[in-house]
Amino acid sequence: MAQEQAVADTHETILEVRDITVRFGTTTVLDGLNLSVHRGEILGFVGASGSGKSVLLRAILGLVPRVSGTIIMFGKDIDRVSDAERVKIDMRQGVLFQHGALFSGLTVLENIQVPMREYVRLPKRLMDELALLKLELVGLPRNAAHKYPSELSGGMIKRAALARALSLDPDIVFLDEPTSGLDPIGAAEFDELVAQMRDTMGLTVYMVTHDLDSLLSVCDRIAVLGNKKILVEGTVDDMMASEEPWVKAYFRGKRARAVVRRVPERTS
Numbered sequence: 001m002a003q004e005q006a007v008a009d010t011h012e013t014i015l016e017v018r019d020i021t022v023r024f025g026t027t028t029v030l031d032g033l034n035l036s037v038h039r040g041e042i043l044g045f046v047g048a049s050g051s052g053k054s055v056l057l058r059a060i061l062g063l064v065p066r067v068s069g070t071i072i073m074f075g076k077d078i079d080r081v082s083d084a085e086r087v088k089i090d091m092r093q094g095v096l097f098q099h100g101a102l103f104s105g106l107t108v109l110e111n112i113q114v115p116m117r118e119y120v121r122l123p124k125r126l127m128d129e130l131a132l133l134k135l136e137l138v139g140l141p142r143n144a145a146h147k148y149p150s151e152l153s154g155g156m157i158k159r160a161a162l163a164r165a166l167s168l169d170p171d172i173v174f175l176d177e178p179t180s181g182l183d184p185i186g187a188a189e190f191d192e193l194v195a196q197m198r199d200t201m202g203l204t205v206y207m208v209t210h211d212l213d214s215l216l217s218v219c220d221r222i223a224v225l226g227n228k229k230i231l232v233e234g235t236v237d238d239m240m241a242s243e244e245p246w247v248k249a250y251f252r253g254k255r256a257r258a259v260v261r262r263v264p265e266r267t268s
């Protein structure tokens with residue numbers, strides 16, 4: 001029974017994007033796009049520069065208006081929920097925007113506490129304790145708590161931003177290019193951290209990335225955006241087998257072959 005439950009959970013659709021279209025003026029960026037994200041998976045989201053990955057992420061988060069289409073989050077149509085239900089949905093999702101986007105005038109601890117201050121009322125001492133736990137969770141030393149973003153390395157900024165995204169113990173986190181700007185070792189460590197959270201906390205991860213290492217080593221599924229829609233969706237093996245020209249060039253091009261040699265266990 002427990003095993004059946006576990007299997008059922010892995011197929012639970014936590015986010016469903018149905019037939020969405022986004023336009024800026026006369027330019028259509030997304031046209032009837034469909035996508036599902038399942039509980040406990042890391043979905044890698046890739047596509048050519050300018051194909052609309054950030055626009056889709058912003059549309060899912062309600063930051064960009066849609067011309068049409070439906071977004072079902074945790075089984076609820078986000079256009080049809082009450083304000084109170086919408087707040088509950090927002091609390092169950094964390095976001096790490098590109099470049100970390102920490103508030104420069106706040107310390108790391110204060111940055112982690114931003115969602116707590118926005119959504120829940122807690123005594124300061126409890127917020128400090130919770131924020132320190134998040135700091136530990138993402139592998140930052142305690143003495144980073146009172147530093148400002150300008151005093152952190154690129155890798156520390158990403159971890160602090162992840163800690164902030166995890167502030168309210170969300171079910172799903174959206175990561176926009178989380179490893180961009182990190183050296184390969186820092187990027188691999190960040191990927192490992194995210195995979196660990198999936199495995200230990202059952203976290204669902206929607207990760208926009210250009211990083212082939214991330215796509216090949218930690219993503220359970222990959223979705224490729226192109227021609228305003230999802231071009232191909234599936235496992236690394238599906239990507240490797242695809243004859244779609246962009247997918248083929250990306251996953252079987254010269255650079256990809258070099259990466260595949262480094263991460264053979266996921267791509268054999």
Ligand SMILES: Nc1ncnc2c1ncn2[C@@H]1O[C@H](COP(=O)(O)OP(=O)(O)OP(=O)(O)O)[C@@H](O)[C@H]1O
Pocket residue numbers: 024029047048049050051052053054055056
């Ligand atoms: N607010 C906006 N107003 C008008 N056009 C926009 C707006 N936001 C994005 N676009 C356009 O939508 C298209 C997709 O942009 P988007 O940033 O989503 O691409 P991307 O796939 O995330 O690219 P990259 O990988 O380079 O980050 C681009 O042509 C961009 O110019």
